[in-house]
Structure formats: C-alpha cells, structure tokens
Amino acid sequence: MKGTLETIRIAKGYSQSEMARKLEIPTSTYYVYETGKRKVPMDIAEKVSKILGEDINDIFLPATFTVSKTKTNHTA
Incomplete structure (x- = not known):
C-alpha cells in the first residue's frame, strides 16, 4: 500500500x-x-515499516515534482 505515513497508519x-x-x-x-517537520532516522523508519507491515519505500516516498505543461517562449 503506497501512501503517506499518516494515511497508512490510519488504514x-x-x-x-x-x-x-x-x-x-x-x-x-x-x-x-x-x-515532515523532522527527518525520520533510518532505525525509526525501519521499525515503522515493520509495525505497519509495509515496505519502507512505500511509506517513505521520495519527493515528487510536478512538471508544468505550460510552454515557455525562449525566442529573443
């Protein structure tokens, strides 16, 4: 189950x-x-993963970026 720590915990x-x-x-x-106000130490992240029974990567997702669909005009 992928999601934030909060959504997985609640689920x-x-x-x-x-x-x-x-x-x-x-x-x-x-x-x-x-x-997200403080980084989670690896030992705590591993314990969270074990408690919730979820893959550590599904709980602690890397930051995602949004790509703008707006084109920029680079002509001079």
Whole structure:
C-alpha cells in the first residue's frame, strides 16, 4: 500500500500515540516525523515499516515534482 505515513497508519488502525508507544518515542516526536517537520532516522523508519507491515519505500516516498505543461517562449 503506497501512501503517506499518516494515511497508512490510519488504514492500519493505529493512533499516533499507539505508534509512538510501539516505537518507544514521545508522541510529540512521532508527530513531527509524520508531519515532515523532522527527518525520520533510518532505525525509526525501519521499525515503522515493520509495525505497519509495509515496505519502507512505500511509506517513505521520495519527493515528487510536478512538471508544468505550460510552454515557455525562449525566442529573443
């Protein structure tokens, strides 16, 4: 299942506080990871993947970019 950490967590039926408890971290720390305000350390990412039963790459997707369909005029 691909999606954000939040959507996958909710789909699996966990609250933020339950995830924090399972990860042995404060709920406030889990919150900043989930909202992207802080980078998730690899050891925590691996634990999250195991708890949620999902591939680490499906949870922690690389940044995506939007390509504009507008053409630019490069003539002088």
